[in-house]
Every structure is written in structure tokens, then in C-alpha cells.
Amino acid sequence: MSPAFAVLWMALQAGPPEPPAVRYPLDLPPSPDFLAPGQPFQLVDLSYDLRDTFSTRHAFSARLRVRDGGYLTAGFEGERRDLVLSTQRLDLVASSEEGSYDFFGRYRAPWLVATAGGRRHGRGEGEGWRLGGSLAGRLSPSFELLGRLDGETSAPDDRFLRFASLRFLWQRGPGFEAAGEASHERVRTEGGLDNTRDAGTLGVAGLAWGAELSGTARLERTRGRFPREEGDAAMAARVPIRSRLLAEGGIRSRYEVGVKRTYYEYRGALTWFGRRLTLPRAGEAAARARDLSRRATAMGYNERLVFDDDGLRALRERLSLSPRRDELLDGMAAVYAAQVQERTLPLLGVEYVYQSDALTGTSVETVRAIAGMPWPPAWPWSAGADATPFLRLDVEWQRHVSGPAFAADAHGLALTVSLNREMDLVLRWRRSDPTALDAIQGVGRPRTFELSYVYARGR
Amino acid sequence: MTRRETSRLPGREIPGESRPDGWGVDRRRFLRLAAALPAAGAGVLGEGCAIDDGAPLPSPTPDPSPSPSPLGRPVPQVNGGINVQPVRRLDQDPNEGEPVIVPDLVALQLRAVYALGFDGMRITTPFGDRANFLAAIPYVRAARAVGIDAVVVLHDFAGFTLAQALYDPARRPDVLRLYASVFAVPPPPAAPGLPGLGPRGAGRIAFQVLNEPVHFLGIPADVYVRDFLSPCYAELKAESPNVIVVSAAEVGNVDGAGRMRSMLEAGLEGACDRIAYHVYSRQAIPLLSGNVRGLVWVTESGAVGTAQHLPWVRDTFPEIAAGIPDVSRIFYYQLFDRDPGVHRLLDIQPSGSGYRAVVESTALHAWFEGHVREAAAGGLLLSFDDLVPDVRAYFPTESDRRAYDSLARS
Numbered sequence: 067m068s069p070a071f072a073v074l075w076m077a078l079q080a081g082p083p084e085p086p087a088v089r090y091p092l093d094l095p096p097s098p099d100f101l102a103p104g105q106p107f108q109l110v111d112l113s114y115d116l117r118d119t120f121s122t123r124h125a126f127s128a129r130l131r132v133r134d135g136g137y138l139t140a141g142f143e144g145e146r147r148d149l150v151l152s153t154q155r156l157d158l159v160a161s162s163e164e165g166s167y168d169f170f171g172r173y174r175a176p177w178l179v180a181t182a183g184g185r186r187h188g189r190g191e192g193e194g195w196r197l198g199g200s201l202a203g204r205l206s207p208s209f210e211l212l213g214r215l216d217g218e219t220s221a222p223d224d225r226f227l228r229f230a231s232l233r234f235l236w237q238r239g240p241g242f243e244a245a246g247e248a249s250h251e252r253v254r255t256e257g258g259l260d261n262t263r264d265a266g267t268l269g270v271a272g273l274a275w276g277a278e279l280s281g282t283a284r285l286e287r288t289r290g291r292f293p294r295e296e297g298d299a300a301m302a303a304r305v306p307i308r309s310r311l312l313a314e315g316g317i318r319s320r321y322e323v324g325v326k327r328t329y330y331e332y333r334g335a336l337t338w339f340g341r342r343l344t345l346p347r348a349g350e351a352a353a354r355a356r357d358l359s360r361r362a363t364a365m366g367y368n369e370r371l372v373f374d375d376d377g378l379r380a381l382r383e384r385l386s387l388s389p390r391r392d393e394l395l396d397g398m399a400a401v402y403a404a405q406v407q408e409r410t411l412p413l414l415g416v417e418y419v420y421q422s423d424a425l426t427g428t429s430v431e432t433v434r435a436i437a438g439m440p441w442p443p444a445w446p447w448s449a450g451a452d453a454t455p456f457l458r459l460d461v462e463w464q465r466h467v468s469g470p471a472f473a474a475d476a477h478g479l480a481l482t483v484s485l486n487r488e489m490d491l492v493l494r495w496r497r498s499d500p501t502a503l504d505a506i507q508g509v510g511r512p513r514t515f516e517l518s519y520v521y522a523r524g525r
Numbered sequence: 526m527t528r529r530e531t532s533r534l535p536g537r538e539i540p541g542e543s544r545p546d547g548w549g550v551d552r553r554r555f556l557r558l559a560a561a562l563p564a565a566g567a568g569v570l571g572e573g574c575a576i577d578d579g580a581p582l583p584s585p586t587p588d589p590s591p592s593p594s595p596l597g598r599p600v601p602q603v604n605g606g607i608n609v610q611p612v613r614r615l616d617q618d619p620n621e622g623e624p625v626i627v628p629d630l631v632a633l634q635l636r637a638v639y640a641l642g643f644d645g646m647r648i649t650t651p652f653g654d655r656a657n658f659l660a661a662i663p664y665v666r667a668a669r670a671v672g673i674d675a676v677v678v679l680h681d682f683a684g685f686t687l688a689q690a691l692y693d694p695a696r697r698p699d700v701l702r703l704y705a706s707v708f709a710v711p712p713p714p715a716a717p718g719l720p721g722l723g724p725r726g727a728g729r730i731a732f733q734v735l736n737e738p739v740h741f742l743g744i745p746a747d748v749y750v751r752d753f754l755s756p757c758y759a760e761l762k763a764e765s766p767n768v769i770v771v772s773a774a775e776v777g778n779v780d781g782a783g784r785m786r787s788m789l790e791a792g793l794e795g796a797c798d799r800i801a802y803h804v805y806s807r808q809a810i811p812l813l814s815g816n817v818r819g820l821v822w823v824t825e826s827g828a829v830g831t832a833q834h835l836p837w838v839r840d841t842f843p844e845i846a847a848g849i850p851d852v853s854r855i856f857y858y859q860l861f862d863r864d865p866g867v868h869r870l871l872d873i874q875p876s877g878s879g880y881r882a883v884v885e886s887t888a889l890h891a892w893f894e895g896h897v898r899e900a901a902a903g904g905l906l907l908s909f910d911d912l913v914p915d916v917r918a919y920f921p922t923e924s925d926r927r928a929y930d931s932l933a934r935s
Contacts, residue, residue, distance in 0.1 A: 256747055257792025291816060292786045325812065326779050424780045425746070425787060427739040468743030502743030506688045
């Protein structure tokens with residue numbers, strides 16, 4: 067018996083771990099009932115968003131669990147309407163917006179995920195459909211090979227095939243992931259020129275020396291009337307300094323090969339947390355999530371590794387619909403308990419981002435700061451072990467420079483009230499000076515007010 | 526019938542173009558022309574050609590009284606084009622009411638353009654600046670009258686007034702109509718037998734829609750083509766079919782080359798008669814594709830520092846022509862500005878009650894002069910003053926002022 071299996075076996079024998087005791091402004095059971103069926107319906111998601119800039123836009127979405135069969139989502143955002151039906155293995159999506167229609171389907175077989183979709187172009191986009199499909203074959207628990215084809219029924223050059231790609235995804239574990247893609251694409255420019263674009267992308271993410279590191283590199287060759295080769299590279303690091311301080315940094319550059327750098331971006335941030343910080347890939351939650359995904363895959367449920375809260379919630383929801391859900395319940399609860407245990411509590415932070423684009427002649431400088439208050443209320447250095455996020459104020463200042471040093475400043479504020487792990491209320495306000503282009507186009511000084519409410523059961 | 530745009534680089538008879546009537550932009554491979562072609566060509570092509578910019582300009586007062594041809598022939602146009610600023614006065618008057626346009630200053634610059642054998646003059650006409658808009662009028666009209674093509678840049682020196690008007694579908698037609706009515710109407714030629722390619726040997730008119738839109742205005746390349754150039758092209762052609770519409774160029778370095786490519790991919794070639802590039806860096810030359818559907822005018826090119834002027838024109842202009850085979854004309858940047866030792870070919874200084882030109886870039890000036898002398902082959906040449914004894918004949922009329930004021934006030 068391998069040591070890992072022994073640990074897992076012992077953990078299973080011990081029963082699901084109880085989530086740690088935490089306190090929220092609005093009480094929440096320590097752990098949701100992951101297998102609770104709808105009777106016949108149970109509300110699991112509810113969101114509403116009101117956004118007012120020059121006009122008011124409403125967005126609303128509700129998701130229901132329907133007995134033990136699946137989830138039904140209905141929503142709208144402005145003119146867009148969405149309807150989604152999800153079971154453990156099948157997802158069906160239909161949406162419409164101003165004369166365009168989107169359809170999407172995905173079937174998750176034990177060692178294969180197949181998708182198919184189509185988009186009927188809307189007004190002003192020409193006639194016809196964009197159709198696409200993909201196959202993702204799981205060659206091992208940690209390795210997938212994916213192929214994708216897209217076509218256009220009314221392609222301007224009468225060539226149906228517009229995009230083809232071959233990808234791999236290697237998820238060795240939380241500590242290392244790699245993905246790569248080779249793609250071939252035919253693109254018609256706004257001016258009616260047909261270009262062929264071949265691209266190769268390689269990305270890695272993982273843990274090293276206690277830090278979370280990630281990087282991507284892309285090489286793209288465009289053939290057509292105006293051929294070129296462009297490269298894009300990005301690196302990012304998240305480095306814990308002591309137990310509560312996190313330093314983050316990243317750079318991104320785009321080059322025209324053999325010519326010059328056309329875009330670059332620098333980012334740096336420092337955040338103070340009210341409790342010990344655990345990186346998403348480094349803690350117990352990541353290890354438990356890996357175990358759960360691997361076990362589900364071994365059962366034929368074909369699940370990838372995910373490490374973020376939303377991805378883990380979706381994983382639990384799918385598995386709660388599976389025939390062998392009772393066998394996976396402890397794993398789901400363990401992941402949830404570890405997530406609660408490793409919850410982040412950012413209380414103070416600053417971030418600086420600089421972007422410069424030679425093609426558009428613009429540069430953007432952004433400074434963000436956050437200040438948070440935990441629940442129960444405490445100073446940033448004295449939050450208790452049971453503290454959870456409660457209030458968070460985000461402040462942003464941004465300077466957009468274009469044209470002959472024409473500077474347009476924007477200011478933003480956002481207040482997030484987290485009533486508990488499942489419920490947030492967000493107020494946002496932003497005011498922007500017109501950019502040079504805005505001034506020319508007669509766009510006034512946009513002021514945006516936004517109000518959002520989100521309920522996500524079992525998050 | 527075909528006409529020939531005899532485009533030249535300084536000191537070389539090169540890439541001309543042969544194209545069908547009607548401003549078609551189909552590319553024609555260039556012809557090597559005989560050195561004497563400009564004058565001879567003008568003699569053949571100057572009269573009765575099909576190209577007509579519209580109704581002739583009503584003869585202004587005082588009459589320009591062109592000199593008779595027995596005095597000589599026009600200066601051969603052998604040095605390409607040049608950028609000129611619409612200088613109207615050099616002193617400052619904070620209490621100035623109606624803009625003062627000093628005739629000596631206009632004549633001085635035009636005299637240099639003509640005498641140095643330039644076939645094109647590019648000048649900015651800022652809609653948002655009444656004084657300089659009006660000041661550009663005599664430059665354009667007089668240049669065309671002596672057979673020099675005028676490239677009128679629709680661009681403000683500062684601010685967004687013109688760009689806003691060109692973006693606004695409600696205002697754009699009126700603004701373009703103003704430009705067409707003020708600048709597109711061809712003046713009577715100052716003498717018979719002028720080498721211009723416009724009606725009866727006068728110079729043609731070209732409108733360049735904005736200048737370096739990404740750099741000066743923050744307008745992205747695709748937005749420029751879609752929302753500015755394309756509608757302006759359609760409306761200018763509807764208003765005045767024989768006007769040559771020139772696209773804006775971008776900055777003349779490596780950054781500009783990428784932006785030009787974005788413009789081309791956004792449909793630039795279908796929205797203008799001439800594609801414009803700027804070249805201030807030799808590194809940009811191989812990046813500015815020769816593979817375009819149309820002729821290219823390099824509407825600005827020059828070097829910083831007086832000592833670099835001659836090497837740039839002598840060595841880099843041919844490099845541009847060789848590297849970008851669609852180039853049919855290069856406009857040197859520039860004749861005069863207020864910054865000594867940077868770009869200008871000459872300085873303008875007060876002299877008695879008038880002004881005089883003081884050559885600053887002596888080597889380049891002599892080089893231009895040498896080509897003219899060589900092309901003239903000792904023949905007698907008409908001077909600018911023979912052709913235009915009084916430049917005030919081309920000054921803005923009351924009708925021009927009214928047209929501008931009524932639109933600017935609206």
C-alpha cells in the first residue's frame with residue numbers, strides 16, 4: 067500500500083472533517099448539504115446587477131437545482147437572454163442577443179469530453195453560422211489531448227474551415243501544470259484582407275521555493291498581404307513573505323520578431339492578510355481537490371483539477387448529481403472544510419500596473435489600494451482566528467495617456483459587503499475623464515454606478 | 526488618354542507613374558523618364574487635358590498678370606515635394622483683430638518652393654485656427670497657379686476641433702464642402718505651359734485627412750480608417766470628384782510602420798487615392814510594405830540637425846524609393862520653421878521693411894539648386910515674380926471669410 071493511499075484511507079475512515087468554526091455577519095451552517103435534492107427545486111444561485119453609465123443596464127440570473135437531475139439557469143443581461151441546463155455529464159446552453167443566437171452542448175464521457183456549438187450571426191454581422199466542435203481525450207488521469215475545429219457557413223472566401231487547434235493539458239498535480247496549443251486560423255481583417263495565422267502557445271503554472279509561479283509564451287506567424295511574426299511572453303509570481311504578507315509581480319511583453327517590442331506591462335502588488343495566507347495551489351484544499359478529482363476520474367466522471375472557489379463549487383455540484391455521489395461526499399466535504407480553513411482575508415494592499423502599447427500609442431498607469439475589515443470587526447493586525455471577510459474598500463486611480471500626452475484620469479471606488487461565504491453585496495462607482503478619442507467622438511465624462519448582489523450556495 | 530504624374534526624387538528622374546484618367550489607383554510600374562520630360566510633358570499635356578478640378582476660380586483682384594512665355598520657361602520640377610508652414614506674420618500683436626497676412630512672407634516661401642524646383646507643396650490648414658486657415662489660402666492658390674501640386678492637410682495644429690467635425694456625420698459634409706470650395710477650385714494658371722498636372726498646367730489639389738492620427742489625436746488605426754478616412758473619402762469624392770484624397774501617415778519610425786499596417790488591414794487602400802507614409806528612420810523603410818494597392822506619397826521625410834539634411838536627402842530618399850517601390854513622391858520636411866538647426870532649410874529674417882530668406886541648410890539648398898540648374902541646361906527660366914507679381918491676388922476673399930465664419934460659428 068502506498069503512503070498516499072494509506073493517508074487517504076485513514077482520512078476516509080475518520081469521516082469528513084468538520085469545517086473550522088468561523089463567524090459571519092449572517093449566520094451560515096458549518097457545511098452545506100452537498101447532496102440535498104431540489105424539492106423539486108432549490109435555489110442555488112441568485113444574482114442581480116444594476117449598472118448605470120449613460121443608460122441603465124440590468125442583469126439578473128437565477129439557478130435552480132431540479133431534484134437530483136441537474137441545474138437549470140435562466141438569466142438576462144441587457145438584451146442578452148440565457149438558458150442553461152446542466153446535468154452531471156451534459157450541458158446545454160442557449161442564448162440570444164439582438165438577433166444573434168448561440169447554442170452550445172457538452173458531453174462528458176468517462177475518457178472523453180465532446181463539445182459542439184454554433185452561433186448565428188446577428189444584425190450587422192452578416193449571414194450564416196459559426197460552427198465549432200471539440201474533442202478532449204483523457205489519455206491518463208493527468209494528461210488530456212484536445213482537438214478543435216471551427217467553421218463558418220458564409221465565410222467571405224468560401225472556405226468553411228476557419229480555425230483548427232491541437233492542445234495538450236498536463237496536470238501533474240497542484241504543484242505543476244503545463245498546457246500547450248498549436249493552432250491554425252484564417253482571419254478576415256476589417257478591411258477585407260484574408261490572413262492565415264499559425265500560432266504556438268506554451269504555458270506552465272506551479273509551485274517552486276514556496277512561491278506560485280506561472281508563465282506563458284506564444285509565437286504567432288501571420289501570413290497574408292502584410293506578414294509578420296509576433297511573440298508574446300508573460301511571467302507572474304506570488305511570493306509569501308512571512309505568514310501574512312504576499313508580494314506579487316508580473317511582466318508581459320509583446321514583440322514583433324526582429325523589429326521591436328510593441329507592448330509591455332509591469333505589475334507589482336503587496337497585500338497584508340488578517341490571517342495566515344495559503345496559496346491556492348499550496349494548501350490542504352488543493353491537495354483535497356486533487357484527490358477528489360482523481361477519484362472522480364477513476365470512477366469515470368472525467369474531472370480536471372481545479373483550485374479556485376468557483377471551480378471547486380462546480381466540481382462538487384457535478385459530483386453531487388452522479389450515481390455514486392454518496393461515495394464522494396466525504397471528499398466534497400473535505401475540500402469545502404479546507405477551503406473554509408484556508409480562506410483569505412486581505413485587509414490592506416496596494417498594486418501598481420503600467421501598460422504601454424506602441425501600436426495604439428497609449429500608456430495606462432493604474433494604482434489600486436484595498437482596505438478591509440474582518441468580521442468580527444478588528445484591526446488589521448488583530449483579526450481573530452475565526453475572522454472572515456466582511457467589508458472591503460477598493461480604491462483605484464488610473465491615468466490613460468494617448469495622443470500628444472493627452473491624459474485622462476479615472477477614479478473608482480468599490481465597497482464589498484460579504485454577509486457570509488455565500489452572499490455579497492457590492493457597490494461600485496467610477497468616474498473617468500474623456501480620453502483623446504472620447505473627446506473627439508463627443509463622449510462625455512462617464513460616471514458609472516453599479517450595484518450587485520450575489521448569492522452562491524455552497525461556495 | 527493617360528496622364529503622367531512625373532514624380533521625382535531630388536536629382537533623379539525616377540519613378541513616375543502612368544495611370545488612366547479618372548484618378549484610378551491601379552498600380553503601374555514606374556517608367557524611367559527622360560530628364561527633359563517635365564517641361565516637355567507639360568507642353569504636351571498641359572492644355573486641354575481631361576482632368577479638371579472643377580470650375581475655374583473666379584479671377585481675383587488684383588489680376589496676377591502672368592508674364593508672357595518669351596521670358597523663359599518654368600523652373601523644372603526636379604526635387605519632389607516639400608512641407609511648408611502657413612506663415613502669415615513673424616511678429617506678435619496681442620490686439621490683432623482680423624488676421625494679418627504679410628504678402629512678403631507668403632511670396633518669400635513660395636518663391637523658394639518654386640525656385641528650388643519642387644513639384645508639390647504640403648501645407649496644414651487648421652480648421653480650428655481661423656488665422657492660419659485663412660493664411661494657408663494664398664499658399665495653396667498661388668502654388669497651384671504656378672503649376673505646383675498642393676497637398677492640403679486637414680489637421681489642427683492643436684486641439685480637436687477639426688477631428689471632432691470630421692467624426693460628426695452632421696458637421697462633416699459642411700466642413701468638407703468648405704475645404705472643397707476654398708481650396709479645390711483650380712486657379713487660372715499663371716502662364717501657359719506650366720508643368721502642373723492640373724487643368725491647363727496648374728497644380729492639382731490633394732486633401733490629406735488628418736496627420737498622424739494615433740500620435741497626435743489618439744485615434745486608433747482601425748478607427749481612423751473606419752470613422753474618419755472612409756466617410757471623408759466618400760464625401761469628398763461626391764463633392765469634388767477630381768480631388769486627390771490622401772490618407773494620413775503615421776509617425777515615421779518603427780512604431781509608425783506597425784500602425785500603418787493596422788490601417789492597411791482595416792481597409793485603407795479602398796478609402797483613399799494615395800497612401801501616405803512618413804519616414805524619419807531608416808529602420809522603418811523595410812517595414813513599410815511596398816505591397817500596397819495604390820501609389821504612396823511620403824508626405825514627410827527629413828533628418829534632425831542641419832548637417833544631416835543633405836546626407837538624408839541624397840542617400841535616404843533613394844533608399845526609400847528603392848525599398849518602397851510604390852513611392853511616387855517624397856515631400857522634404859521642411860522649408861521653414863522657428864526652430865534653428867533642426868529641420869528647416871532656410872530661416873526668414875526681417876530686412877528693412879520686408880523679409881529675406883537666409884539659407885540655413887546650405888549644402889542641401891545648393892544640392893536642390895544644382896539639380897534645377899542641371900535640368901534647366903542653361904535655358905532661361907521664368908522667376909516666381911514673373912509669374913506672380915503680386916501674391917495678394919491669391920489672398921482669401923470676402924467670400925472665403927464668410928464661408929469659414931458661417932461654418933465656424935454654427
